Amino acid sequence: EAGVTQFPSHSVIEKGQTVTLRCDPISGHDNLYWYRRVMGKEIKFLLHFVKESKQDESGMPNNRFLAERTGGTYSTLKVQPAELEDSGVYFCASSPLSGGPNEQFFGPGTRLTVL
Amino acid sequence: GEDVEQSLFLSVREGDSSVINCTYTDSSSTYLYWYKQEPGAGLQLLTYIFSNMDMKQDQRLTVLLNKKDKHLSLRIADTQTGDSAIYFCAENPNQAGTALIFGKGTTLSVSS
Numbered sequence: 001e002a003g004v005t006q007f008p009s010h011s012v013i014e015k016g017q018t019v020t021l022r023c024d025p026i027s028g029h030d031n032l033y034w035y036r037r038v039m040g041k042e043i044k045f046l047l048h049f050v051k052e053s054k055q056d057e058s059g060m061p062n063n064r065f066l067a068e069r070t071g072g073t074y075s076t077l078k079v080q081p082a083e084l085e086d087s088g089v090y091f092c093a094s095s096p097l098s099g100g101p102n103e104q105f106f107g108p109g110t111r112l113t114v115l
Numbered sequence: 116g117e118d119v120e121q122s123l124f125l126s127v128r129e130g131d132s133s134v135i136n137c138t139y140t141d142s143s144s145t146y147l148y149w150y151k152q153e154p155g156a157g158l159q160l161l162t163y164i165f166s167n168m169d170m171k172q173d174q175r176l177t178v179l180l181n182k183k184d185k186h187l188s189l190r191i192a193d194t195q196t197g198d199s200a201i202y203f204c205a206e207n208p209n210q211a212g213t214a215l216i217f218g219k220g221t222t223l224s225v226s227s
Contacts, residue, residue: 004157033214042119043158043203045214056213091157101146101165102207104215106158 002026004107006092012113018080021110025074025094032075033095033104034067038088046090049075050097061086082114119218121204126224133191135221137204140185144206147180148215149189152201161189161202191223199225 005024013019025032034046046065047057051072060067064083069075079086089111093104120138127133139147145166150158164171164178164187171178177190191198201220208216 035215035217040219042219043217045216048214059214093158101148101163102213102215103160103163105160106150108155108157 004092004094004105006090006107006110008110009108010111010113012115013082014115015084016081018078019082019112021077021079021090021092021112023075023077023092023107025092026105028096029094029105030072030097031095031104032069033093034075034077035091035093036088037091037109038085043091046077079112082112084114087112087114119204119206119216121202121218121221123219124222124224126226127194129194129196129225129227131194133189133194133198133223133225135189135191135202135204135223137187137189137218138185139187139204139206139216141206141208141216142182142185144208146207147178147187148205148207149176149178149187150203150205150217152203152220154200158203194223194225196225196227199223 007022030051032049035043037043045059048055049069066078089109091109093106095104148163149161151161152158175192179188203220204218205215
């Protein structure tokens with residue numbers, strides 16, 4: 001079974017440009033999460049989809065970030081325009097809709113560098 | 116507040132035991148987790164513990180939970196060089212299906 005995949009693995013852009021990150025969750029997982037880790041800091045929650053609906057977007061830093069999950073499958077996270085402080089590693093995770101320990105399966109992350 | 120605290124670095128010799136400590140703040144957390152991140156890879160769930168348990172053992176891993184002090188620890192017995200990684204403690208303060216709150220991660224370095 002394929003795990004969570006993310007594309008691209010690395011992205012280097014200039015301040016003011018636009019970048020779109022993609023996440024493909026594990027097939028059948030209705031929960032999809034985006035997290036971000038800025039260098040040396042904790043991994044911070046950005047938002048949570050249940051199928052195609054945004055369940056919780058309390059962690060989104062500002063309106064330069066737009067996440068979508070059309071059709072409830074893959075998700076994109078667009079940053080427009082990018083700022084220096086957006087640099088970091090963006091992780092996507094997915095989990096099935098069920099009770100219990102909420103085991104979230106993480107992708108390898110996209111390392112974003114804004115120059 | 117929601118803060119998970121961990122020490123940043125731990126260095127051990129191969130064959131020794133490693134103990135990574137974590138404190139959390141939300142007493143309503145139902146589950147607490149340990150994730151491992153190897154270089155260039157995503158986070159891998161190592162183990163988790165339900166909040167009504169004090170201890171959980173899984174092969175070389177032992178998780179201890181002190182709910183009164185909100186303290187969680189991960190002990191790795193017979194540490195190997197392959198255990199070198201960043202270890203993240205996380206809590207799940209709300210019901211299942213919502214965000215995890217992570218610490219900054221402890222970088223474990225194992226020397227031979």
